[in-house]
Amino acid sequence: MKILTLQQAERASDLDVKLVTVRASRYRVFGSPERIPDGEMAVVDLRGDHAPDDFKEKYRVLDKHPMFAIMLVQKLGE
Numbered sequence: 001m002k003i004l005t006l007q008q009a010e011r012a013s014d015l016d017v018k019l020v021t022v023r024a025s026r027y028r029v030f031g032s033p034e035r036i037p038d039g040e041m042a043v044v045d046l047r048g049d050h051a052p053d054d055f056k057e058k059y060r061v062l063d064k065h066p067m068f069a070i071m072l073v074q075k076l077g078e
Contacts, residue, residue, distance in 0.1 A: 001052065002045040009043040017043055020070045023063040027074075036062075036074055044071045 004012065009021040020043055027036040044059065046069035052058075059073035 001049050004043045004045070006038050006041055006043065016065055016068050016070055017045060020063065020065050020072050023072055027062060040075050042073055042075060044073050046070070 004017065006021060006024055009017050012018060012021075024038075024041055027034055027041060028038065029035060041062070042059075049069075058076055059071075060076055061071050061073055063072040065071070
């Protein structure tokens with residue numbers, strides 16, 4: 001499992017990671033009831049790997065790549 005901050009994901013050369021990162025804009029809008037601070041969001045890349053057993057306790061999935069196991073997540077309980 002690879003975890004990237006939004007800033008790392010924005011600079012990534014992997015277009016699939018960038019596709020998921022762009023979807024974070026929905027949660028970055030000032031004044032929106034869905035607003036989540038950038039520090040609480042991350043991109044998780046599970047391609048070729050399995051999610052850890054405690055994944056659902058640590059992360060809330062906000063959006064997913066349509067074909068690959070790449071997700072935009074909110075970090076929980078940190």
